[in-house]
Amino acid sequence: MAMAAAGLGPGEAAAAAHALSLPAEAFGNDPRVELAWAMKAHQHAQVYFNLISSVDPKFLNLTKVDDQIYSEFRKTFKDLKIDVLDPEELKSEPAKEKWRPFCLRFEGVVEDFNYGTLLRLDCREGYTEENTIFATRIQFFAIEIARNREGCNSVVYGSAREPAAEDAASG
16 A cells, blocks of 8 residues: 555655654654554565565574574573464563563664564464554564574465465476
């Protein structure tokens, strides 16, 4: 969906795009900014899902510091079940107290570490309203890097390969 289709002209679209780079404290609840953010987050989610559908996730690097993110994540969240996330493990007060210091370790290490992004709850499924939660960028990276390395996202990659294999067999 283009910004123009969302009711924004070229000038407004440029202003909204610029606004996405400013800190959240600079805004109230400007619907144009919220719309631009939602479109950007949705586009990011689509690109990521297409990526893990096309490339074996075990071989993906999402950042330059994937090893550090994964190591710190598993030290801090040893027993966190990542294939199907419980929203309470991300959003409850005790969870926030545990996540906050983890996230802050990546300030200055991961660009835009605390920006909002979309995260799938069940890694076997795509981005739908029921299967999506709002998370920080570093939470997204930590969980998705773990899902990739631990083979959870291989289900998505395998499912995307099945129709191609069926076409080749019948062709």
